[in-house]
Amino acid sequence: MNGQPTGRDTVLQGADDASAIAADVKAHLDAGRREAAADRFGDLVGMWQRRANRLAYYYLGNAADADEAVQDAFVKVYAHMTTFRADLSFDAWFTRILVNTCLDRLKGRRRGGRPTWDPLPVDEVAGLDSGEPSAERRLIGQATWQTAAEAIRQLPARQRDAFLLCHLHESTPAEAADALGMNPATFRVHLFRAVRKLRSALGVS
DSSP states (O other): OOOOOOHHHHHHHHHHHHHHHHHHHHHHHHTTOHHHHHHHHHHHHHHHHHHHHHHHHHHHSOHHHHHHHHHHHHHHHHHTGGGOOTTSOHHHHHHHHHHHHHHHHHHHHHHHTOOSOOOOOGGGSTTOOOSSOOHHHHHHTTSOHHHHHHHHHTSOHHHHHHHIIIIISOOOHHHHHHHHTOOHHHHHHHHHHHHHHHHHHHTOO
16 A cells, blocks of 8 residues: 555545535535635536536436536535535536436437437547546446447446446445435445446456
């Protein structure tokens, strides 16, 4: 061990910081300081937008739709900030809202007769290139992004959600289970099955 923070350590620290900032936003709103609340909420948007865009893209398969879904989710979150509980994880709360927003958009596509999947190269999604290997890059190995995206899309819904939140959004299993309203033990079963199916589909040992 070199004592340096890992990527997961950074994510966990970010989650703690986000919950603290969300508590500040709520406090400002409760006190009627709306301008201060909006400024502080901007810090949350800046902190989570890249990760949120990546997650939304894997649900929607289209960078423009993903960006709109993320913006919609942030609007919904801000509108309900006065209900945020400071003892809970902002990441889990926001993620649940974002996932539901993406699923609503997918339902709208189906009703409107639009294609439910319009894949683009992952590197076209703004902010994805962090300069270091990401969880999804390590998992898919030599598979193409197009193949990986299709394999993820083919997973059963709960397995796909579990994989996306843990391995792409980099939530902890507990946070992801909370965001999906799922029992932690049940969540781990879905996550294990998702990873096993993806490894098989992508030929990763």
